[in-house]
Amino acid sequence: MSRVALRVLLDQLVTGLIILCIMAAAIPVVILLLFVVIKGLPGITAPGFFTDLPHPIGVPGGGVFNAIVGTLVVVGIASLLAVPIGTLIGIFLSEFGRNRVGYAVRFVSDVLTGLPSIAFGIFGYTVLVATLGHFSAISASAALAVLMLPLILRATETALVLVPNSLREGGLALGAARWRVTLQIIVPAALGGIVTGALLAMARAAGETAPLLFTTLGNEFLQLNPGRPMGTLALTVFKNALVPYSSLQDQAWAAALLLVLIVSVTNILARVYVRRVQR
């Protein structure tokens, strides 16, 4: 075979391999989602899944109402903590961050993103559970807030950096103070990216399990007081997966389906929103 033909053959081979690779990369999510939907659909469409509390083990039926409420409360409080602070830090990094402090903050936040989620649980336990003397939803929220902070921070900074400098210069040239320019011109222009970052961080927090294991412990009853232990959807999936009762295992799949729906829809919405806002 001529040298050229050999090279072309090699090229086609490599192209084939690359296509195999992308297929292999895209298949896991399809398989995962397929199984979650197939196994979770019976449970999620069962009457009372959304409105009932869990039944004692061995008694079929029941629902995850307490877990849904718990997830909303825990993630809600975590977001209330992380979003304002994270946005502020992101603003700081983009506007005043070209110095040593900014460098350090960026570095530390990048390191925090890579930490194992269980470490945040240990942090939450040492700081809020051992000191206050009981498990609580708020210790989980604190752990999740620290987990969300770097994500929001970086997303905000990225969004702000993308705003064209001409906007900044124009505002300053009109005589507005630096802080006014930032808060009233730049931030609104970057709002798409900031909101996306916050939504993605919230979706991530909703799916976390490890930080919750020894902070909020879990609760089969409805609990509205964040100072007490609460259950969440992710915890429900984890615990029910490990029990031998098939009705509870079905509920685990159903809760997993619900969780995947919430997280995926939030992710999709966030990305669509940012694409629409960025002209």
Place this chain on the structure above:
Amino acid sequence: MKHAVSAAGIAIALLLAACGGTGSTSPGPASGGATVPTPPAAALTGAGSTFDYPFFSAAFYAYNQKFSQVTVNYQSIGSGGGIQQFAKKTVDFGATDVPAKDSELQPIGAAGTVQMPVTLGTVSLAFNLQGVNDGQLKLTPKTISGIFLGTIKKWNDAALAADNSGVSLPDQPVTVVHRSDGSGTTYIFSDYLSGVNSDWKSKVGTGKSISWPTGQGAKGNEAVATTIKQTPGAIGYVELAYVLQTNMTQAKLQNKDGDFVLPSPEGATAAAGQYLVTSPAQFSIVNAPGKDSAPISGYSWVMVSKDQTDKTKGTALVDMLDWLVNDGQQYAANVHYARLPSSVVQNDVAALKTITSAGSTLLTVGAS
């Protein structure tokens, strides 16, 4: 009377909605309301043993149906976890299958703790073998030790075949499943093995967390059961309730008298009946004599602080525990636990009466 209790309960629940949890408000079964104390509204948290989780799950659900102002949130994290979290005071009560030592209860200490048995259960050896049904496999102390020491590696081992002449055991490796967490069930089981096998006693010993010679670990009775169910050729020690409620296959165990018994609540009661005294110092009922005794049985204990700082919570706690060892025992029978012997119940109520808050006794009503 019943309506008044429910109405009062609902009113209290509405008033204290921020501090307490809410459960379903359907009217619970009437069970002689006059002798069961009505607790104040409280959200109680307990943690510990997975051994009695099926019982607790049913009982606390029923208690909330009866008294909607009280939620008892019990998380089964293993006896070790129960003792640790109780000692740290992160939970209101702890549950364990082996009474805690004074050193484990620091800083409260054993003197400041009431430890009382609340249920009686038995450990079963569940397995997963195709073609071998419930009760068809017979295990002796010798074969059980062999399996868990790792000396019996295959199901068609000579020692197993000798005891099971009518059953065809496959040429399949034995997968041992044990606990990965600090477990009172492990304590009861290893206590039994130490008693029947000197090799085990010297090499491994008794404890909540031991160094297993072989096998894979799973967290909690629940996960051990799930693993056995999913792994052909697996065998492990699981509390009876999990086995019966999920239709697993278990083996007949040879007790001290030489009889092969299928673990059951009656077997547990027979074993417990052989011992007159039950206290945190003397609690082991494994390898009990008697032809009906289930050899690997044990009580499960609840730990409560003698001095309750929060009077309302403390009152709710003792009321709930009083109900648990009296009326609550009916739920034990439903989920394959044995009722507490009446002598034990009397001791428990007496112990509950020693619990005080700021000096005054909290338990106001006697046993039914």
Place this chain on the structure above:
Amino acid sequence: MSQGTAETVVPVPPVMLRHRRHRVDGDRIFQCLAISAGILVLAIAAIFLLALFVPALPAIREFGLGFLASRDWNPVSLRFGALPFLYGTVITSLVAMVIAFPIGIGAALFLADDARLPFIRVPLSFAIELLAGIPSVVVGLWGLFILVPLMRTSVEPFLSHTFGFLPFFQGPYSGSSYLTAGVVLAIMVLPILVALSRDVIRAVPRSLREASLALGATKAELTWSVILPYARIGVTGAVLLALGRALGETIAVTMVIGNRPGISGSLFAQGYTLPSVLANEFTEATGKIYQGALFELGLVLVSITIAVNVLARLLVWRFKGASEASVV
């Protein structure tokens, strides 16, 4: 943009002066607020490390450096060592990277190339992004009920028969194993590996690519001789970041690894990782030594993860420019 108006070089009338002082104060307040928020992050990170380090001290004093080499894990005799968990963490992550690396680079090459099948690129890229958002516990659930039986009935027997001469495919298998955990981890780190590698490959200058194609190179030769060497540093950084993620993954691994603190040469064996043992035993550790040992394990885990992450970020930053925000 239109020109500003009010400010001139002429001495400013008193009214304007007062106004200007207000503005400066507002700016200063804003700056102080922003800087304190930044310092807050540093403070949180410091508390984070202290929360791990201080409770670990009793164990550090008791076991010293030997902790890292000891195979013991005995809560009864209070002898602890990190080796089985270090081994498990490293092995499962290695298996994950061996599986994920070729697939990830191939996928990244596909997605970075604008000329290949554009209409299918978007859905494929979307699928991989979706995978990134799936919670760890859901992957673990699938792993426990679908993958473990599959491994036990099909994959592990096949590997045992065909490749049983290799020491790591020998021995009994029950489905839960280092191998299964490695597969689960590979699935979890694939998205981040693909996303970062794609960015790195896209950053290869167009001029280089076009020049080599103009000289008659095939796509394969372009990739092998130009793109990959150029992107080598950045791709290494991406791989390290993915590795860092694999090292720290907790829940999905706990559900499929078998939870046995031991060291085995066989990939079919059950094992334990640093995050898993923390998840399982944290709530029940009694006594300062046992607790200290667990905290020390946490410290080891966090140190390894930080080291890998720092190395990765340095490489990625060097490749992409230090001020650009990262993708994750």
